Amino acid sequence: MNEAASTLIGRLGSWFSPAASAEIAAAEDAALRSDRFRLEREGEWKRLEAIVNRIESGRLRRISDEDLLALPALYRTAVSSLAVARETSLDAETLAWLEGLTRRAWFIVYGPRAGLGDWLLRFFGGGWGASVRALGTDILIALALMVTGTIAGWLLVASDPDWYYALMPGGVGDARVPGASRAVLMGTLFGQQDQQGLSVFAAFLFSNNAQVAILAFALGFAFGLPSAMLLIQNTTMVGALVWLYHGQGLTLEIIGWLAVHGTTELYAILLAGAAGLHIGRAMAFPGEAAVLDAAAAAGRRSAQVMVGVVLMLIVAGLLEAFARQMVNNTAGRLIVGGFMLVLWTGYFFVWRGNAREIG
Structure with missing residues (x-):
């Protein structure tokens, strides 16, 4: 949610009763917390996605040693974020994307490494x-x-x-x-x-x-x-x-x-x-x-x-x-x-x- 939308919600809140205004304010706070939660972690999610994409496409040589070493920690962070996101008002689209990312990363970190x-x-x-x-x-x-x-x-x-x-x-x-x-x-x-x-x-x-x-x-x-x-x-x-x-x-x-x-x-x-x-x-x-x-x-x-x-x-x-x-x-x-x-x-x-x- 951007700043303009937050301002609009605040103005709309002034037109309703005190109880309705309180509910709108609570929704606004939850939305702001959700935005902060996503923005604080989105960089790590994107980095994990980039590593997973390279591994799945077979471009292992293009992955740096630093990224390979960071892969397990990034996966654990994403799983932790997913657990928190399910308890917050994170939008459904982002939540579904995060679930898919952690599922793909699991097979990279813990799944079978090679065929017979x-x-x-x-x-x-x-x-x-x-x-x-x-x-x-x-x-x-x-x-x-x-x-x-x-x-x-x-x-x-x-x-x-x-x-x-x-x-x-x-x-x-x-x-x-x-x-x-x-x-x-x-x-x-x-x-x-x-x-x-x-x-x-x-x-x-x-x-x-x-x-x-x-x-x-x-x-x-x-x-x-x-x-x-x-x-x-x-x-x-x-x-x-x-x-x-x-x-x-x-x-x-x-x-x-x-x-x-x-x-x-x-x-x-x-x-x-x-x-x-x-x-x-x-x-x-x-x-x-x-x-x-x-x-x-x-x-x-x-x-x-x-x-x-x-x-x-x-x-x-x-x-x-x-x-x-x-x-x-x-x-x-x-x-x-x-x-x-x-x-x-x-x-x-x-x-x-x-x-x-x-x-």
Whole structure:
């Protein structure tokens, strides 16, 4: 309402009764307050609208860093203004425009940032690797725990072979038991592509390792302690198995048998355990942040790593189902396993791509 209109209302008020004049005066005051309210905030509304228009039209490069940083605050101001405007006599047209603006801004500030295709490009193009590298300390801790578990498994069965039956669940080892001859153990590694024993044991290993990977991550909220215990417990089985074959001079052969899919599968367990430890460390040592805030931030990063872990387990399953059955010699198995180890390590720690974590 402009000054002329306000003056006119004031003059008209003098022609009516005192009560009517009071009502007109109140209306005039409300209109003036509404005008002041709009004029005081309209500049911020227009700035927010300009930013939203540029983002919606895809002209991100034309948005300054200052405007991007101001976007959340401008959105909150507009929402607050809308709440006040609904309780005042702000004209209906402006109120409808403000409602539409806040609705559009919400999708910019809180809505989905990209489609599935864009997300996958960013994930495989460097986002996954950046999240893995952010877990560097936790990966080293998880690796140390897995090595410790392997050594512990070896030492336990070396001191008392009965430990083998405690570490290896009954029924999955078939002929792989202490005292088995070299010929029997050799037969479990080669020439059994058409038999069920090898497939059953390999399927057990894959199922067991997949469960360990998921649990190691899921239990990280308990300050990472269950994750650490699972990493140690699971790798004691590896140590026991290698000890068994080493006793018959088949160390390289069992390593080759495990390497085909194990360099991918155990790598996945390593990352899952590190993800769980990352959450646990964030809760135990949150720094200046609140415990829940620190855990939430670590959880988002770890969850992205776990998406990749699931993919690695799928790749490991394919390698176990096909590559190991087709490659029936130790040298070939070591080459396949070594190639996968170099591939994963290079992808995570050498190749950077778009090295920004996906938010």
